[in-house]
Amino acid sequence: MVGKYRRVWRSYGKRPGVAALGFSAAVASALVSMIAPSLVRRAVDVLAAGGDPRRALPFALGIVGVAAVSGFLLFAQRMLLVGISRHLEHELRTEAFAHLLRLPASFFSSQRVGDLLTRLSSDVQAVRMAMGPALMYVASTTTILVSAVVLMLRIDVTLTLASLSMAPAVALTAKFFGSRIYRRWNVAQEELSRFTARLQEHLVGLRVLRAFACEEQEKKTLGELNLAYFRASLRLVNVQALFFPLLQFLIGVGFVVVLGYGGYKVVARSLSLGQFVEFNLYLARLIWPMIAVGWVANLWQRGAASMARIEELFSQTPELPALPGPRPAKPAPSKALSVAFTGVRFSYPGAPGPALRGVTLTVPAGRRVAILGEVGSGKSTLLSLVPRLLTPPPGTVFVDGRDVLQWDLEELRGTVVMVPQTAFLFSATLRENICMGKPEASDQEVWEVVARAGLEPDVANLPQGLQTVVGERGVTLSGGQRQRVALARALLLQPAVLLLDDCLSAVDRSTEAKILGELPRTTLLFATHRVSVAKTADWVVILERGEVAEEGTPSQLAAAGGRWAQLLALEELEEETMEARG
Numbered sequence: 001m002v003g004k005y006r007r008v009w010r011s012y013g014k015r016p017g018v019a020a021l022g023f024s025a026a027v028a029s030a031l032v033s034m035i036a037p038s039l040v041r042r043a044v045d046v047l048a049a050g051g052d053p054r055r056a057l058p059f060a061l062g063i064v065g066v067a068a069v070s071g072f073l074l075f076a077q078r079m080l081l082v083g084i085s086r087h088l089e090h091e092l093r094t095e096a097f098a099h100l101l102r103l104p105a106s107f108f109s110s111q112r113v114g115d116l117l118t119r120l121s122s123d124v125q126a127v128r129m130a131m132g133p134a135l136m137y138v139a140s141t142t143t144i145l146v147s148a149v150v151l152m153l154r155i156d157v158t159l160t161l162a163s164l165s166m167a168p169a170v171a172l173t174a175k176f177f178g179s180r181i182y183r184r185w186n187v188a189q190e191e192l193s194r195f196t197a198r199l200q201e202h203l204v205g206l207r208v209l210r211a212f213a214c215e216e217q218e219k220k221t222l223g224e225l226n227l228a229y230f231r232a233s234l235r236l237v238n239v240q241a242l243f244f245p246l247l248q249f250l251i252g253v254g255f256v257v258v259l260g261y262g263g264y265k266v267v268a269r270s271l272s273l274g275q276f277v278e279f280n281l282y283l284a285r286l287i288w289p290m291i292a293v294g295w296v297a298n299l300w301q302r303g304a305a306s307m308a309r310i311e312e313l314f315s316q317t318p319e320l321p322a323l324p325g326p327r328p329a330k331p332a333p334s335k336a337l338s339v340a341f342t343g344v345r346f347s348y349p350g351a352p353g354p355a356l357r358g359v360t361l362t363v364p365a366g367r368r369v370a371i372l373g374e375v376g377s378g379k380s381t382l383l384s385l386v387p388r389l390l391t392p393p394p395g396t397v398f399v400d401g402r403d404v405l406q407w408d409l410e411e412l413r414g415t416v417v418m419v420p421q422t423a424f425l426f427s428a429t430l431r432e433n434i435c436m437g438k439p440e441a442s443d444q445e446v447w448e449v450v451a452r453a454g455l456e457p458d459v460a461n462l463p464q465g466l467q468t469v470v471g472e473r474g475v476t477l478s479g480g481q482r483q484r485v486a487l488a489r490a491l492l493l494q495p496a497v498l499l500l501d502d503c504l505s506a507v508d509r510s511t512e513a514k515i516l517g518e519l520p521r522t523t524l525l526f527a528t529h530r531v532s533v534a535k536t537a538d539w540v541v542i543l544e545r546g547e548v549a550e551e552g553t554p555s556q557l558a559a560a561g562g563r564w565a566q567l568l569a570l571e572e573l574e575e576e577t578m579e580a581r582g
């Protein structure tokens with residue numbers, strides 16, 4: 001069980017002094033508090049002997065003093081140990097988040113965001129409770145347990161043995177319920193993850209749900225998931241609800257034994273009244289440790305279940321920074337670099353067939369290549385392999401003559417920039433969104449890319465210009481505006497290779513052609529569905545079901561009379577029809 005927590009022990013290892021002080025305070029607080037019952041015994045014996053009640057005053061003051069010292073130590077124990085557990089929580093979350101950032105795109109396509117959120121929030125919290133408060137109680141309750149039993153044995157051995165007769169039953173109950181709590185907590189967490197994941201999707205896709213009047217259906221689905229979580233939580237509560245009263249009952253039986261047997265001893269005068277009271281006070285001090293055994297076992301089991309869920313994230317293999325071998329020389333900024341694909345085959349995990357079936361393509365530095373193809377022909381897949389958003393097979397994708405797997409990932413992604421099909425903006429100002437990859441960019445640089453992306457008139461119309469906050473996912477902008485912000489963001493990095501994945505589809509044809517035509521001279525690969533836009537390229541590639549069907553300059557392809565010529569004729573016809581309609 002301890003092994004499961006190996007990763008988080010490091011937070012204690014980093015602060016040995018604080019941890020030692022915290023645990024010492026926990027032990028000292030417990031020990032000091034054990035002085036009080038003997039003071040009570042003396043006071044009772046004084047009073048029972050019928051002497052002057054004022055003789056009991058020093059003992060009363062002593063009890064207050066003991067409470068004050070023990071209280072201060074308790075405060076120190078909490079400050080120090082709960083403090084470490086907060087560090088642990090912070091460090092575990094930071095480490096898990098950093099690991100997530102290094103995981104490949106394929107991991108995220110098989111994961112639900114809500115599930116990841118639960119792992120990073122309530123699971124991390126459960127681990128903190130196990131490694132903070134639970135450990136703290138182990139230290140203080142073990143001290144109370146041992147010292148109380150020793151002190152009780154000093155008063156009366158047989159009475160102690162009689163009072164502890166219930167201890168094995170308490171331990172067995174804790175063990176029995178502990179494993180059940182572990183399993184049920186796990187199930188409840190899974191259900192919570194499922195509900196959170198669906199709720200997150202629901203909130204993100206609310207507009208779509210409303211547009212298709214799916215609210216009722218979605219309410220039902222969410223209701224069912226909520227109910228499943230509720231039921232799993234109830235099953236957890238059932239075991240917990242049974243656990244604590246059962247413990248109380250067993251402890252209560254122990255008290256009955258002590259009252260009967262101890263009372264008999266007082267009457268028989270083999271035990272003084274003061275000793276009997278003292279013994280009972282020690283026994284009362286044992287109640288909390290006995291309950292805490294269960295509570296700690298509970299926290300520990302829950303924490304272990306949560307830690308296992310977090311470890312699942314860590315067991316995912318991150319993207320390799322680079323394959324071993326010589327590093328490519330750092331390219332000069334904004335220099336255009338060549339790209340080459342040699343017989344690239346690529347299959348998505350679990351997909352029935354390959355998305356790319358042996359694509360070979362050479363793009364000399366500075367060439368502008370248009371990639372056309374039907375929906376699902378593999379355009380996005382091909383582009384995603386270059387900056388390693390998807391990992392290509394070794395020796396198939398090259399930038400500047402070097403296998404992309406041999407590039408340092410950060411350097412590769414600073415050199416090859418891809419603008420995805422769907423523009424994702426963050427809830428920040430327009431400027432912050434544009435400067436994401438280069439926060440230190442000057443105003444002049446920002447305005448230059450804004451102009452290149454054709455955004456100037458749009459920015460002028462926004463209430464606070466570049467300082468306008470665009471809302472979550474850029475909801476306050478139009479689709480075309482979002483796309484051009486994403487393009488400006490990429491241009492700011494002055495990449496040596498720019499990949500545009502049909503990223504201007506929401507902009508009209510002539511504006512798209514104009515923006516592409518005025519892009520700085522760099523190596524450019526752009527996927528598009530528009531023939532008129534593809535015509536502006538130096539080279540055109542037509543993909544069909546993951547293979548290159550045709551390639552050449554637009555005029556070569558037009559002369560060849562193949563697929564390109566057909567597409568060209570179709571688009572011209574479409575334009576003529578539109579014009580005729582006025």
Ligand SMILES: Nc1ncnc2c1ncn2[C@@H]1O[C@H](COP(=O)(O)OP(=O)(O)OP(=O)(O)O)[C@@H](O)[C@H]1O
Pocket residue numbers: 109348349351355373374375376377378379380381382421502
């Ligand atoms: N994450 C994924 N998991 C499994 N299969 C995928 C995934 N992404 C794409 N595919 C499949 O790979 C093939 C190529 O998809 P890709 O997105 O590259 O096509 P595309 O030409 O860019 O299409 P579009 O014009 O619609 O953008 C398709 O059959 C698609 O269903």
